[in-house]
Amino acid sequence: MQTLRPVGRGASARKYDIITALGAYALAQGKHDQRRVLRLLTLMTARYNWARDELAVGQREIARLWSVDERTVKREMALLRARGWLVVKRQGARGRVTEHGLDLERMLQDTEAYWAAVGPDFELRMGAAEPETSKVVLMPVKGDVRAPDLSAGTEWALAQAVLHGEDAGLYASWIAGLERVERAGGRLTLRAPSRFHGAYVQTHLERRLLAACREVDGDVTEVRIIT
Template identity: 55%
Template sequence: MQLPRPVGREAASRKYDILSALMAFALAQDKHAQRQVLRIMALITTRYNWQRDELTMGQGEIAKLWSVDERTVKREMAKLRALGWMVLKRQGARGRVSVYGLDLGRMMEDTRPVWPHIGQDFIARVAPAESGAGEGASNVVPLRAAPQPAADGTLWAGAQARLHGEDAAVYGAWFHPLTEVGMEEGSLTLAAPTRFHARYVEQHLRERLLAALRAVEPSVRSVSVIA
């Protein structure tokens, strides 16, 4: 699947689609995650240079925009980098602010579970090949291919293979980063890279995850995701 790059004659509508995906994603989260997504949307709409993929803004300016202190800015920017949504392109030094880029492909990949909430017309625009709308434009940013699960014979590996077969993109975005912590009395514990990631899987993908585990091992009673 491919994501049209937000440049050219259709740039405005493509930017709108990216912001729509973020908005729908935020509305499906708890209040803490909603605030996190709202903050990056504020940066995108006020200071992000779409053509150059650059966000140049000092911590003091961001603090004013977000109505927080600079310590909060530092902490939240680190969380956004951990999510893979924001990338440090050039470290600030000698009075110059840091320059960030945005991984728009990763953002869209992570918001994909809520695309149907927006509508089939939205899916047709951002993923024409999936909707049957034909080939996309040549000016595109490819989303990351879902990595193949390890075939080591373990319960988690078997469940991963099933999840990959059901939806490779969702698997790559949400299930592949999970690692097995341990199994105790029929309850499997998995670890996510961030609390945001763990919270999303618990709230929106837990039933799918549990079904895949039980398909491999029917004795599994429950699954929990921690960070």
Template identity: 55%
Template sequence: MQMPRAVGREAASRKYDILSALMAFALGEDKTVQRQVLRAMVLVTTRYNWQRDELSMGQAEIARLWAVDERTVKREMARLRAQGWLVLKRQGARGRVSVYGIDFDRMLDDTRPAWERIGEDFIARMNPAGAQAEPSNVIPLHKVPQPSGGGSAWATAQQILHGENAALYGSWLHMLTEAEITDGRLVLIAPTKFHATYVNTHLKDRLRRVLRMVDPALADVVVQV
């Protein structure tokens, strides 16, 4: 999707929509994801230049804002870049800090499972064609039917994951396919590198918890391309 830039007469409402999507998404995730989203949000609200799509802030300043050390900042900024939320525009050098852009389209795509919790009016606004289309043309969120289950630990786990959060399952988990189980570790295959990175970063604890419920012998899970 292509989100209009948050400038001009409708800038304030677009900014609120972006922040609403991030907050609703975070509230449905674990503490690790919630902390990461909060850190991204505070960068947006305190130092991001919406007109120029620029975030220019040194690691020491970010560490002070986040109340962490600089090593944590370096690690977390790398995660945000790998996730596609931050885009490096100019590498810092000779006393100058790095300059980042923010990919709000990627943010909104990643938070899509939470949109239905905000409401149909929000979904309609976020539909790229919504301004020109009739309400009947609003594209609904993709819904995946209940997995049939049975046959393997992963098949049974899919049923549980769908029951816990159907939207999250439909967006990130139903496309994972089982490859093998070796030494108590389940290997799943994702369709893209970004998909695998996202699941490993944000959903691995959820997968591990459910798989241990299904089969206590499964100690770990890894998602590959």
């Protein structure tokens, strides 16, 4: 499959092709996915810098653009990161918004099955093979770095998506093994698989876990680790 980087000669056409692929994919999905992709497309066309692969927009501005509240923005952005379409390039801090990029390769992989619905010319253009290059052998990464399961819809499931998007290796080693126990007010309790595991997370990752939880649910004020 051809890598369609929207820069240089023919960039405008490539942008339209990517947007068309996302639109064709969305129209074949249920209403929730349709709305999510529409929100992303609107954000891309309004605020994404294609040349620099940069999407740096505050949650308040996104909420205004989408006509939703900021909590919805947190949830939707977390789901897009979990899907792999959005990638955190620089985490926001001290008034600076989080900078995202787009994984166009992942978008094209996820939408490929729907290119034929646009037409044979589009399918041929999008699937054009690149010249053969030297093969790269990828070494296995320690741990399971698959995206977390979001079906539960809890604040911890969404926070896991955020953490996975930030650092898949760290997520696989220390975060994927944490299990949600309960939520009492602002306190979220997680269970670690061992005392050592829990002590490490409590000492080194507690603030990071809390920040991710607050990104998707501002009512979380404490993350407690038990074994």
